[in-house]
Amino acid sequence: MTSSHEITVVLDGETARLAQGITLRETVARHIGRELDPDGTPADGGRLGVAVAVDGAVVPRREWHAHVIAAGSTIDVVTATQGG
Numbered sequence: 001m002t003s004s005h006e007i008t009v010v011l012d013g014e015t016a017r018l019a020q021g022i023t024l025r026e027t028v029a030r031h032i033g034r035e036l037d038p039d040g041t042p043a044d045g046g047r048l049g050v051a052v053a054v055d056g057a058v059v060p061r062r063e064w065h066a067h068v069i070a071a072g073s074t075i076d077v078v079t080a081t082q083g084g
Contacts, residue, residue: 007071018069025064028052031077040064049080 006017011031018027029036032050035043040061042048052059053076059067069075 007069009069009072010074012075012077020071022069023065024052024054024059024067024069024075027069027075028064028077032079036064038065051078051080052076053078 005020007020007022009016009018011018011027025036025038025040028040028050034048036048037043040048048061052061052064054067054069055074
C-alpha cells in the first residue's frame with residue numbers, strides 16, 4: 001500500500017513508488033544515479049546518453065524539470081550503448 005504522499009508508476013518495467021509531485025528530471029536522476037542540472041544535463045559535465053518516454057511519448061530533456069509524474073504512468077529510460 002502506498003502512503004498518501006506516494007504514487008505508483010511503472011519504471012523500466014518494474015513497479016516503483018515515487019514521491020507525489022516528483023518531476024521527470026528528479027526521477028531520471030535517481031534512477032540512473034547521477035545528479036542532473038535543471039535543464040537535464042549531467043551536473044558533472046559528462047554526457048548523459050539517455051532518452052525518456054512517459055506513457056509511450058518521448059519527453060524532450062529540456063521539459064524534464066517541468067514534467068510532474070502522474071500516478072499510474074509508465075516511464076521508460078532508454079540508455080544509448082555502443083556496438084554493432
